[in-house]
Amino acid sequence: STWGIWRFICLGVSIYFYVAGGTLFGVGQVFSSGELVFLTIWGALTTILYFFIAVLNQMLSEPKLLVKATILMFEIAFTLQPMINIVFWGLLWPVIINTFDPTKEFVLAMAYLHGGFLLLLILDFFICLPGLFFFKEHSVCILIVALLYTAVNLTATLMSGTPVYPIITYKDLASYIFILLSLALLFGTFYAVECCTKSRRKRIIFDDISFTDPPLIPRLE
Numbered sequence: 001s002t003w004g005i006w007r008f009i010c011l012g013v014s015i016y017f018y019v020a021g022g023t024l025f026g027v028g029q030v031f032s033s034g035e036l037v038f039l040t041i042w043g044a045l046t047t048i049l050y051f052f053i054a055v056l057n058q059m060l061s062e063p064k065l066l067v068k069a070t071i072l073m074f075e076i077a078f079t080l081q082p083m084i085n086i087v088f089w090g091l092l093w094p095v096i097i098n099t100f101d102p103t104k105e106f107v108l109a110m111a112y113l114h115g116g117f118l119l120l121l122i123l124d125f126f127i128c129l130p131g132l133f134f135f136k137e138h139s140v141c142i143l144i145v146a147l148l149y150t151a152v153n154l155t156a157t158l159m160s161g162t163p164v165y166p167i168i169t170y171k172d173l174a175s176y177i178f179i180l181l182s183l184a185l186l187f188g189t190f191y192a193v194e195c196c197t198k199s200r201r202k203r204i205i206f207d208d209i210s211f212t213d214p215p216l217i218p219r220l221e
Contacts, residue, residue, distance in 0.1 A: 003058055003128055004055065004058030004059065006124070006127060006128070007051050007054040007055050007058060007124070008055050010051045010120050010123075010124055011048065011051035011052055011055055013116075013120060014044075014047050014048045014051055014116075014117060015048055017044070017113065017117060017120075018044045018045075018048060018112075018113075020109070020112055021044075021109045021110075021112035021113040021116075022035075022109075023109075024105045024106065024108060024109035024112075036152065037152060037153060037156040038164065039080070039083075039084055039087075039149055039153075040084055040088070040113050040114065042080065042145075042149055043077065043080040043081055043084045043117060044113060044117055046077040046080060046145075047077040047081070047117040047120065049073055049077075050070070050073035050074050050076075050077045050121075051120075051124075053066060053069050053070050053073050054070045054073075054074075054124075057069075057070045071132065071133060071135070071138075072138055072141060074121070074124075074132055075134050075138050075141070075142065076141060076142065076145055077117070077121055078121045078125065078189075078193065079142055079189050079190045079193075080145070080186070081117055081118040081121060082118065082185070082189050083182060083185045083186050083189065084114060085114050085115060085118055086185065087182070088110070088114045089114060091167065092165070093110075095166070132197070133197040134193045134194035134197050135194070136191070136194050139191070139194075142186060142187065142190050146183060150179070153165075154170060157169070157170060158170075
């Protein structure tokens, strides 16, 4: 289908953004597992996973569970990206350019990793209308992802003695204020999109795909 071709293209482009961005930024090396301390990498991998599941969803004939998984992964990936981009370009980039003179390769890598994935998701959201929605019941999944990343960030900071991000040291009030503001931005994005897609969702008849079941639990027939 047209959607399947589009998402296959997006999968390839998102992988390219990840590999090319990692290669340019990592001086010839793709990102390693140690880079999982950065939220940028979580955003990149969730976006790639979303497009991968979406492609499978288009290929399989009875993808009831995949339909729900596709929507859930879109919710997670799309919710992460605005915060990643706002924090990076608004807070971290000014510090970077004041610290050293970034090369063209570095700037290109940052553009791939902080903007490329968000652009793909926004295009996918509008091109694949009316098939993408946010469900408020899935907000708990956003919370779980946020808590998991916070645990990874905290563990890395305590083990290395150096904060992953200078603004989050866990030693002053500013760190916790920043975390709370980040959570507010995260859930603000989620509920804003959920509100925008609510009326569209009500107009769609899902036939035998039950979205009234608990999240990600398919109806047994």
